[in-house]
Amino acid sequence: MTQLPRQTDPPLPPWQTLPTMYDLPSENPEEPGLPDEFHFLQPLLLYLTFLPPNWYPNRAFSACDLNLYYDATHSNWYKRPDWFGVVGVPRLYQERDMRLSYVCWQERVNPFIVVELLSPGTEDEDLGQRESELRHPPTKWRVYEEILRIPYYVIFSRYTNEWQAFHLVGGHYESVDLTQGCLPIPELGLSLGVWQGNFRGFNRLWLRWMTLEGTWIPLPTEETEVARQETEAARQETEAARQETEMAKQEAETAKRRVQELAARIGELGIDPDDLQNSE
Known part of the structure; x- marks a missing residue:
């Protein structure tokens, strides 16, 4: 077999x-x-x-x-x-x-x-x-x-x-x-x-x-990260201050424009703005 x-x-x-x-x-x-x-x-x-x-x-x-x-x-x-x-x-x-x-x-x-x-x-x-x-x-x-x-x-x-x-x-x-x-x-x-x-x-x-x-x-990498975060925080503060200054400038220009528009409307009514001040 x-x-x-x-x-x-x-x-x-x-x-x-x-x-x-x-x-x-x-x-x-x-x-x-x-x-x-x-x-x-x-x-x-x-x-x-x-x-x-x-x-x-x-x-x-x-x-x-x-x-x-x-x-x-x-x-x-x-x-x-x-x-x-x-x-x-x-x-x-x-x-x-x-x-x-x-x-x-x-x-x-x-x-x-x-x-x-x-x-x-x-x-x-x-x-x-x-x-x-x-x-x-x-x-x-x-x-x-x-x-x-x-x-x-x-x-x-x-x-x-x-x-x-x-x-x-x-x-x-x-x-x-x-x-x-x-x-x-x-x-x-x-x-x-x-x-x-x-x-x-x-x-x-x-x-x-x-x-x-x-x-x-701190490790050197951690010091680098802290410095990066501090730099980013300073950048954000500078940007925020810039935006605030820009906003204040725009508000001043808006206020000036409104005064000029108001003076023009008073003039259209035939009123002298100086007379308004003298009347006060």
Whole structure:
């Protein structure tokens, strides 16, 4: 008896069988994080709104995903914070060039605040739950707390929209009780808070800098929009004033014309307008 060919299921499309972005780690085993678009946009928003009023603009520097070298005795050891801010250093390296990295022993000023965005592959290290391995570089937490002694350390999760802030007290990080959901930093003249808004086409919760009084630091696009609105308001006021002047001119011309018409009618009646004035 001839056997019929055995039927098989059609092959699954590649998008159902190949790994997704959540399954593919970095090719560098020492950096197993999962970079994503949020890791670009959130640090960018912090970068654009980091304008400490207590410091001249050319004496503040911040960076996103820039190598931070912290140990002169191990010059190839570095961390790469998602965002960090420094005050008291030139905006440009030696006042003349953009930085390729931030080398603490050359800058002689350590970062004042670091923000890390939680990723599945680096969460335990960001939260200080991973111990340093023997003959390996120290973890982020240890570098920020013990070696660089960075005063403020902030952690934000895009998955839960929760964030934690730590302040260096007595050489150790202590959790900060947020003030009305914000982290005031008087040394900078700024507060850090969570903002619900649209940034680069995404409406969600974002970390964003504000004044100590609670006003969000405007983005360049927002400043442009405010300037446009102010210009439009001024134009409308000018146009309204022009229309009022034109209306007053027309009313004056109408009144003059009526006087002339009235004088003409009185003249047709044989009455001298001057006699009317004298009779009064």
